[in-house]
Amino acid sequence: MMSLFVQVLISGLAIGAIYALIATGFSLLSQGSQTVNFAQGDFVVVPAFVMLAANSYGLPIWASFIVALVVAALVLGVLFKRLMVDPILPHGAMQLSIATMALSIVLQNGMLNAGGAQAFPFPGINGGLHFGNIFIDWQSVSILLAAVVAVTALNLFMGRTRIGRAIQASAQGPQVARLLGINVARMVLITFVLNAALVTLAALLVSPIYLVKFDNGIGIGLAAFSAAIIGGFNQVRGAVVGGLLLGVVQNFAATFGPTQYRDAVPMLLLIIFILFRPQGLLGRAEERRV
Amino acid sequence: MATDTNSPVLMMEGVVGGYGRMTILNGLSFSVARATITTIIGPNGAGKSTAFKAIFGLLNLSAGRIILEGKDVRGFSPAALIGEGVCYVPQGRNIFPELSVHDNLELGGVALGTTKAMRSRVEEALDRFPILRQKARAQASTLSGGQQKLLEIARGLIARPKLMLIDEPSIGLSPLMVKDVFATLQRLRDQGVSILMVEQNARSALEISDNGIVLETGRTRLVGTAQSILNDPRIAKLFLGAEVDLETPASP
8 A cells, every 4th residue: 555655656757847847838928928838738748749740750849859959949839929829918917818718729730630539649768666665667757856946947047047037037027127227028939938948847757658649638738737736826936846846646536536536636726725725735825905 | 448537427408208199208318417417396297207218218209319428319228228327216116026136137238148247246235225135035025114214225326327317215214215216316326326316205305415416297397406596496395395385386
């Protein structure tokens, strides 16, 4: 029983770490440009297909990852901002959110038409390590490691570098940031590119587990959205904590409860949080002025 | 490079501009002497804050020149103006609430680019404002209103400005804190920074100022030493009354 508990915990943390990456990108975008991206889940599936395609042309998976990184930075970062966010955001954040829902549908159907409805296998890491009767698989370990490295690197970048601080400043007070001579538009663009990098890494990590399927984005996006809210909306640290918590709870629920309710867990957790702690784990309750 | 210490640090010459089709500044002209505090007073809508926006490159101007140390800086971007030695502390709260006091300060030099030199300047700023050093690692949102205003001033100083534009620094502060902020401005002036201030609290502002400018409908109505403006009975009646009388229209 103990061994099962540890295994479920570790694989839960692993999937949670992936949610954390996606939720972090989600929070970055909403902080940096009031973009609540409902296509975030599909943003994970796009680079997964790019990697599969590059891989099928004979590129090793690491090289395919780099190709996907470049494509994602251009398409999901720069083009998404220039062609969708920039023209629509002036009309309102709500309008943009709805437009991203439409984008989600377009992306899913695009991938369905291009790739088909089947789930494609994705190369992963096999094997693992036995500690007595506890089995720890390399896949989970490498996911956790990669996510920890990515989140740490992102935190260092945001907190310790000039550009990172300028990005935070642009998100917290764009007007003041401009007065200090910060190129706010460029900082926002960097945020979009960072999000593209995060979803590409998430694609590399999640695809061996969930395989690559055109509509995977629905569940992944919902989980990331919930993780961001649970952690405390607009909090990068919150997104990490929310992602891990969600991954673990979801994995336990799926192991010890009926599997078909796996995707209901994020919603359930989300409802519980909205009812009892709407500011999330790390968020602060906002004052409402009348 | 020797600069003439008698020449003004800033000269506005016939500046015309506003928002969209609405012209606020109607040929505004004045100058700011080196290492002085100059306070702009005037009724609401006279163009006081707008003048700051004009200087700091945030307004489209249709005419006039803005001469900073002999150089026309009209149309310069905020980043370029910071490079030229101007800093702007707008009214209200302008800190980055979730960043630490230290990081807020460091952002004051972000337009200048060099990170290493900034570190020592941040240290200098923390030496100058002990209260900020005490809270250097705290989130800026945890500072009191007055401390936040000091943080904004300190942040502006990181770029080593020759001219500081400070808009309504006393708004929302306790009288004690206002005193503290004003004392800080006087200290800066004594260290050679020229300060141009807009202040509703006109009497107290003029009391710590060297010069005063009275604006009305986007034009300079009167310039003089702060003392002479304080002593001018007409100005006292119009702008320096102990009570704010909203019913009295500003007479020409």
